[in-house]
Amino acid sequence: ETAxxxxxxxxxxxxxxxxxxxxxxxxxxxxxxxxxxDSKKLLKIMFSYxxxxxxxxxxxxxxxxxxSSDKAHLNLRIKSVEPEDSAVYLCAxxxxxxxxxxxxxxPGTRLTVL
Amino acid sequence: QxxxxxxxxxxxxxxxxxxxxxxxxxxxxxxxxxWYQQFPGxxxxxxxxxxxxxxxxxxxxxxxxxxxxxxxxxxxxxDSQPGDSATYFCAARGTQVVGQLTFGRGxxxxxxx
Numbered sequence: 001e002t003a004x005x006x007x008x009x010x011x012x013x014x015x016x017x018x019x020x021x022x023x024x025x026x027x028x029x030x031x032x033x034x035x036x037x038d039s040k041k042l043l044k045i046m047f048s049y050x051x052x053x054x055x056x057x058x059x060x061x062x063x064x065x066x067x068s069s070d071k072a073h074l075n076l077r078i079k080s081v082e083p084e085d086s087a088v089y090l091c092a093x094x095x096x097x098x099x100x101x102x103x104x105x106x107p108g109t110r111l112t113v114l
Numbered sequence: 115q116x117x118x119x120x121x122x123x124x125x126x127x128x129x130x131x132x133x134x135x136x137x138x139x140x141x142x143x144x145x146x147x148x149w150y151q152q153f154p155g156x157x158x159x160x161x162x163x164x165x166x167x168x169x170x171x172x173x174x175x176x177x178x179x180x181x182x183x184x185x186x187x188x189x190x191x192x193d194s195q196p197g198d199s200a201t202y203f204c205a206a207r208g209t210q211v212v213g214q215l216t217f218g219r220g221x222x223x224x225x226x227x
Contacts, residue, residue, distance in 0.1 A: 004157070041201060043158070043217040055214070090157050102148070103215065105157030 003027045004106035006091050012112045013081055020067075021076045021109045023091030032074035033103065034066060035090040043090070049074055078111075086113045117141050118206050120218035128226050133191040135221045137204030140185065144206040148215070149178065149189050152201045161202070162189070194225045 004025045013019055025032060031050040037043050047066045048055045054066065063079040076089060088110045092103040121136045137147070145166040150158035164171040164178045164187065171178045175194075180187040191198055201222045205215040 041152075041220050043203065045214055045216075048214060092157075102160060102163070105150075105159065107155070107157050 004091055004093055004104050006089075006106035006109050008109060009107070010110045010112070012114065014114050015083060016080050019078050019081055019111065021089055021091075021111075023074050023076070023106060025072055025091075025093040025104070025106075027093055027095070027104060029093035029095055029104070030071055031094045032068070032071070033092040033094070034074065034076050035092065035105075037088040037090055037108070039087070046076075047074075081111070081113045083113050086111055117144075117216045118204055118218040120202075120204050120221050122221060123219070124222040124224070126224045126226065127194050129194060129196060131194050133194045133198070133223055133225070135189040135191070135202050135204070135223070136186070137188065137218055138184075138186045139206050141206070141208055141216075142185070143208040144216075146207040147178070147180065147187055148205050148207075149176075150203040150205060150217075152203065152220070158203055191223070194223075196225050196227050199223055199225045 007022045033048045034046040035043050036046055045057050046060050049066055049068055065077050067075040067077055088108040090108045091106040094103045117140050119138050127133045148163035149161045151161045152158040162173045162176045162178055164180050166182055169180050175192045177190045178187055201220045203220045204218040207215050
């Protein structure tokens, strides 16, 4: 049963374009995350956000930015995509009180940059 | 610098056998270790987890063994089933940033009937 929703499932675009991916969770969680999963399946945290604090992984290029309208939504915007941005982008959320440890993931958005 | 390491990269077992997936870490502040299961085309799903105060956690056919001194843990899947075929990720959380997990590269498990 999916409680973290991501759209679109797939996106193909050209180098230099801007893309935006959506994420919504219906679990009542207070913290949301974006991860990047590369072709070798390595998962790397990009952002975590809980309404009060945005934590950015220092290795994330500035063309990436999270956008939140409320604690149930955390979108990901990529200003000018590069070929190395091709990956699966996974959104997750965590339950209050667990210190963010029990994270629930969405199905991911697969980005292909031509 | 890879903080969480997993081995083997891939593992094949027959139905009914026990699959053993290994994980080691470097950061001594890590105190919580979840294991995630990921099927193709899906996001990772939390399978089982252990805190560093325990040395064993069992949930059905899945058991984590934890050795704090050696900074190692392992996931044992007994009576493996073809439906267990997936990629398994070991992750770790420390005290440096609330909620942030560091993932290993995963072990791809294939269970043959």
